Ligand SMILES: [Zn+2]
Ligand SMILES: [Zn+2]
């Protein structure tokens with residue numbers, strides 16, 4: 001399984017668009033891996049996890065052709081993870097009157113979008129307002145149910161993070177005998193979600209440490225909670241040998257730039273992901 005981090009930042013990106021704190025300034029000066037766009041990921045050849053507003057730039061930068069996507073797993077509908085207007089952008093008008101106004105003129109494989117009820121309603125609103133021509137279907141994920149497609153399987157677990165009424169989803173994804181957990185935005189695991197997680201052994205875990213060395217929060221982890229979670233995985237022997245435990249969704253003001261924090265966390269067994277990191281599992 002090939003897994004690519006297309007983005008690894010929290011909401012405000014890294015450096016924060018409007019911030020000149022020490023971390024934000026240093027990232028801007030040093031560039032490279034210290035620059036992060038909104039968290040999202042690609043599993044070759046056709047699975048996209050989240051659809052942030054800058055997906056165009058992010059997919060280009062990582063040389064990923066998202067037109068090939070057949071599945072979009074959406075964690076939740078916060079606007080750093082889900083920009084539904086890019087699904088309207090799949091529209092191909094078939095009638096002569098509107099055809100020239102299409103944002104798309106070529107064929108696309110059918111895309112199945114999976115998400116919670118907020119995501120479902122947002123996609124339905126687009127499709128119901130102006131039906132047809134999206135090569136798209138949307139499925140509301142039932143937590144803890146295993147979904148199987150021709151080439152991979154996944155289970156959505158309720159996260160300790162809401163986008164309004166509804167909880168976000170962490171995803172356990174199985175493909176070619178490999179298993180990964182994508183847990184952003186997550187917060188500390190709910191007991192029922194961790195009970196499901198404990199039934200698996202992982203080749204890759206992508207956790208979050210949004211607040212770095214900063215505040216404790218119900219809905220996001222900081223490094224203290226991240227290390228507790230890492231230790232839970234180690235103690236319960238949930239990490240296969242050769243597995244990676246990675247961190248994404250990094251907020252700048254509480255987390256040193258990549259080049260400073262990555263070696264510190266590597267000593268603890270934790271990989272700080274960066275935009276463009278490609279893992280061969
Ligand atoms: Zn987020
Ligand atoms: Zn969120």
Ligand SMILES: [Zn+2]
Pocket residue numbers: 016019020021022023024252253
């Ligand atoms: Zn800052």
